[in-house]
Amino acid sequence: MSEHFDVVVVGGGIVGNAAALALARDRWQVALVEAGPPPAIPKPDDPPTLRVSTLNPAAIELLRRLEVWDRLPVDRLGWFDRMHVWESDIDLGLSFSAADARLTQLGCVLENELVAASLWRAGESQVRQWSGTQVEALELSESGAVVTLADGTELEADLVVAADGARSKVRELAGIDVDRHAYGQLGVVATVAVEDHQDTAWQRFLPTGPLAFLPLANNRCSIVWSLPETQAKELLACDDEAFSRRVEEAAQGCVGTVTLLGERGAFPLNRMHTNEYVKRRVVLVGDAAHVVHPLAGQGANLGLADAAALAEVLATGRDLKRRAADPKTLRSYARWRRSDNAIMIEALHQIAGLYGRDTPGWRGLRLLGARAINQAGWLRGMLIQHASGFGGKVPRLVKPRAVSAAET
Numbered sequence: 001m002s003e004h005f006d007v008v009v010v011g012g013g014i015v016g017n018a019a020a021l022a023l024a025r026d027r028w029q030v031a032l033v034e035a036g037p038p039p040a041i042p043k044p045d046d047p048p049t050l051r052v053s054t055l056n057p058a059a060i061e062l063l064r065r066l067e068v069w070d071r072l073p074v075d076r077l078g079w080f081d082r083m084h085v086w087e088s089d090i091d092l093g094l095s096f097s098a099a100d101a102r103l104t105q106l107g108c109v110l111e112n113e114l115v116a117a118s119l120w121r122a123g124e125s126q127v128r129q130w131s132g133t134q135v136e137a138l139e140l141s142e143s144g145a146v147v148t149l150a151d152g153t154e155l156e157a158d159l160v161v162a163a164d165g166a167r168s169k170v171r172e173l174a175g176i177d178v179d180r181h182a183y184g185q186l187g188v189v190a191t192v193a194v195e196d197h198q199d200t201a202w203q204r205f206l207p208t209g210p211l212a213f214l215p216l217a218n219n220r221c222s223i224v225w226s227l228p229e230t231q232a233k234e235l236l237a238c239d240d241e242a243f244s245r246r247v248e249e250a251a252q253g254c255v256g257t258v259t260l261l262g263e264r265g266a267f268p269l270n271r272m273h274t275n276e277y278v279k280r281r282v283v284l285v286g287d288a289a290h291v292v293h294p295l296a297g298q299g300a301n302l303g304l305a306d307a308a309a310l311a312e313v314l315a316t317g318r319d320l321k322r323r324a325a326d327p328k329t330l331r332s333y334a335r336w337r338r339s340d341n342a343i344m345i346e347a348l349h350q351i352a353g354l355y356g357r358d359t360p361g362w363r364g365l366r367l368l369g370a371r372a373i374n375q376a377g378w379l380r381g382m383l384i385q386h387a388s389g390f391g392g393k394v395p396r397l398v399k400p401r402a403v404s405a406a407e408t
């Protein structure tokens with residue numbers, strides 16, 4: 001016999017978990033299906049896992065409102081209040097500080113698994129959760145949706161939320177097309193011990209692609225180095241000592257000595273945006289709807305904003321006596337999020353292209369641009385406002401408010 005829900009969320013990553021919890025707290029009957037095992041909270045002595053995200057103040061605010069933030073272990077959070085971006089000379093770069101936008105922090109670096117697991121745990125009493133089984137089939141009709149899991153379980157729902165990542169099965173089953181661009185690069189990721197990261201997110205734009213140092217607790221950093229595939233593979237193949245020296249050399253001393261800790265990994269870099277966010281009873285959130293270049297650390301932030309916006313439009317719809325999958329409600333979500341996300345996706349794509357042009361003329365122009373931005377406090381403030389998740393139309397669940405490490 002099948003069970004009935006208002007909403008079935010497919011995918012228990014950061015975004016699916018946040019969407020499921022936000023909707024359940026709004027008293028929708030919610031099911032959440034995750035193909036893998038339930039996300040697990042790392043043990044205190046476990047080294048940081050490789051997949052981390054930089055959460056902006058808006059995303060942090062959402063986790064606070066969902067009463068998850070205060071449960072995160074303080075010693076696994078990497079706060080930063082400054083960001084420094086440069087090309088060939090570290091002293092001629094662009095510097096942003098939290099104070100530019102009257103914030104106390106610019107963001108926090110966290111392991112994806114930790115965030116997903118904390119949300120999953122918080123949802124245990126409010127969300128009906130399935131793990132270790134994936135969605136295999138989807139039937140959409142006038143009266144509702146039926147989601148069939150690999151173990152044969154059938155879940156009936158008014159609305160299906162696809163939060164199953166960049167290769168979304170639900171998106172495919174709903175027949176939604178994507179616009180994809182492969183950068184032909186890999187993002188090499190690793191955790192390194194550094195001398196001093198100065199609570200700063202560092203990013204150097206090399207002609208081959210950006211190298212980012214995202215600060216973690218205890219003077220560790222998560223690095224993301226975007227490189228053409230051949231060079232990335234070569235970097236992955238070198239021994240630990242050579243890897244550390246190459247990263248340290250490229251960093252131009254921003255964090256002092258660098259020592260590789262543990263494993264390295266690599267992800268192909270893509271830009272992707274779906275043509276539709278909504279089709280019949282299916283709505284897309286997170287990487288199922290959009291994938292961005294990691295250079296500004298915005299992927300998870302955009303997805304969390306989708307989750308907050310979806311919860312808001314559904315709540316407004318219910319006040320108007322509409323069901324979860326009401327077409328008017330879903331259209332307002334699609335209009336809101338597709339246009340906001342399109343701006344960020346295009347901006348990141350242009351930045352990636354701008355820094356990819358390695359000629360003296362372009363280098364000169366970029367230097368002039370950096371100097372102008374450094375001198376214009378109002379412009380820095382505006383850029384930070386957007387990167388913090390407080391530009392454009394802001395969901396109620398993430399309404400602006402300063403965050404501080406002292407509050408954790």
Ligand SMILES: Cc1cc2nc3c(=O)[nH]c(=O)nc-3n(C[C@H](O)[C@H](O)[C@H](O)COP(=O)(O)OP(=O)(O)OC[C@H]3O[C@@H](n4cnc5c(N)ncnc54)[C@H](O)[C@@H]3O)c2cc1C
Binds near residue numbers: 164303
């Ligand atoms: C190198 C790199 C660095 C990045 N750095 C940052 C950063 O600093 N800041 C930032 O904000 N973002 C960053 N991102 C992007 C960020 O990691 C993603 O945008 C974010 O994790 C997407 O979350 P999601 O929940 O939408 O998808 P995912 O995390 O992909 O989760 C999807 C979930 O769905 C499950 N699933 C898949 N198929 C099925 C199915 N058929 N049935 C059931 N479940 C299914 C999967 O098991 C998975 O748990 C980075 C990405 C890369 C590649």
